[in-house]
Amino acid sequence: MADRKPRKDAARNRASLLAAAEELFASRARPEDVTMSDVAAAAGVGKGTLFRAFGDRTGLIRALYAARLEPVEEAVTAGPPPLGPDTPPLERVPAVLDALLCLKIDNRHLALALEATGSDSPYDADHYERWHGLLRDALEQVPGFGDVDGDGSGDFAAHALLAAVRADLVEHLVGVRGVERERLRSRLADFTARVLGQRSEA
Amino acid sequence: MADRKPRKDAARNRASLLAAAEELFASRARPEDVTMSDVAAAAGVGKGTLFRAFGDRTGLIRALYAARLEPVEEAVTAGPPPLGPDTPPLERVPAVLDALLCLKIDNRHLALALEATGSDSPYDADHYERWHGLLRDALEQVPGFGDVDGDGSGDFAAHALLAAVRADLVEHLVGVRGVERERLRSRLADFTARVLGQRSEA
DNA sequence: TTGCAATCCGGACCGGCGGTCCGTATCTTC
DNA sequence: GAAGATACGGACCGCCGGTCCGGATTGCAA
Numbered sequence: 001m002a003d004r005k006p007r008k009d010a011a012r013n014r015a016s017l018l019a020a021a022e023e024l025f026a027s028r029a030r031p032e033d034v035t036m037s038d039v040a041a042a043a044g045v046g047k048g049t050l051f052r053a054f055g056d057r058t059g060l061i062r063a064l065y066a067a068r069l070e071p072v073e074e075a076v077t078a079g080p081p082p083l084g085p086d087t088p089p090l091e092r093v094p095a096v097l098d099a100l101l102c103l104k105i106d107n108r109h110l111a112l113a114l115e116a117t118g119s120d121s122p123y124d125a126d127h128y129e130r131w132h133g134l135l136r137d138a139l140e141q142v143p144g145f146g147d148v149d150g151d152g153s154g155d156f157a158a159h160a161l162l163a164a165v166r167a168d169l170v171e172h173l174v175g176v177r178g179v180e181r182e183r184l185r186s187r188l189a190d191f192t193a194r195v196l197g198q199r200s201e202a
Numbered sequence: 203m204a205d206r207k208p209r210k211d212a213a214r215n216r217a218s219l220l221a222a223a224e225e226l227f228a229s230r231a232r233p234e235d236v237t238m239s240d241v242a243a244a245a246g247v248g249k250g251t252l253f254r255a256f257g258d259r260t261g262l263i264r265a266l267y268a269a270r271l272e273p274v275e276e277a278v279t280a281g282p283p284p285l286g287p288d289t290p291p292l293e294r295v296p297a298v299l300d301a302l303l304c305l306k307i308d309n310r311h312l313a314l315a316l317e318a319t320g321s322d323s324p325y326d327a328d329h330y331e332r333w334h335g336l337l338r339d340a341l342e343q344v345p346g347f348g349d350v351d352g353d354g355s356g357d358f359a360a361h362a363l364l365a366a367v368r369a370d371l372v373e374h375l376v377g378v379r380g381v382e383r384e385r386l387r388s389r390l391a392d393f394t395a396r397v398l399g400q401r402s403e404a
Numbered sequence: 405t406t407g408c409a410a411t412c413c414g415g416a417c418c419g420g421c422g423g424t425c426c427g428t429a430t431c432t433t434c
Numbered sequence: 435g436a437a438g439a440t441a442c443g444g445a446c447c448g449c450c451g452g453t454c455c456g457g458a459t460t461g462c463a464a
Binding site: 007008009035036037047048051056057 | 449450451452453454455459460461
Binding site for chain 3: 209210211212237238239249250253258259
């Protein structure tokens, strides 16, 4: 927070690095095919600069992903329905999951790179905690999701629903098996509706 | 199949390697903390022997996991209900998922190591294909799972249900958050029942 | 403009990993 | 017991993420 303003060249290099990394992760098939040296070279910059700017590989990917995630988080925490906090749970849960799915589809290279960092599981990420808490709270307002004993079944259901939009699953369906975006959204909506106890509309 | 019988020392070394690897993956916190050299050293064997026996790291882990997976696959493909093929879908789907969950809980170190191979996503594993096909077929026999158009919603639901028992989620719940085995099984059963359209029994 | 200190650059360098290679030791067969 | 086939083992390789520090840039002050 109290950081001094960075030097102009530092800011410029940081931007080039982000752009180059974006490019590379999008073009190469698998995230691990993109090395740090590649990124530095593509940005026309030395490796030292890369690591000073982002700390380590995880930091780079997080910085990339955060830019894409932020608008969604904004819409969910302070936006209008159907994503914002003033939405009844039965509407909000599917809306949030759909938003996450779209995010993963549109940025599946980045999301895949983030989950494939190796060293830490996706469940250690701080934003996972937020999504899970949000869904759990919403689910437990739905009649039928037990909250009599310790941790209600909403807790696990939130985990399970989030697992359904994990990056590598999305990549497998969209990237490998060629499922179209809208079809996948529709399938997820069906599934979510089932979990919420609504009859299938077919 | 038509392989000649291996030499005696080869067989013995293979066994020591499997035992040593098992031990190491169980004792170290994260799978990537176990190096191939560690395994070879712990088995009292050279690295060359390790790689000749299993090809590469993935081969080693697959060999370990296959031994644990095989009884379950046997029970599902040719055993009695509630796992075997003579089980009505509404019973078989939760039974299979529960069996998978138990497998992941009891061998979460191995399952984690397998999913964390990095190079290939879990969705490329041949046994994933089998589990998914099994669940999809069972689900599509359940009234309400659409099969009128191309790929029914059972296809995605099968993916989503399998995602709920992924190794790193199980590890997060059991290993990190300390959820007890029976509680987790119960939560998964609740969730599965919901997906199958059954009312919650609470 | 000029001088100076703070900041940043960049690529040689490091430790460790998965995986290979081949001279040597061991097993099997006759 | 000898000879051929097979396996052993650890030095070795290429590569990757990450570090380091002498030298170049930049911002500030005079």
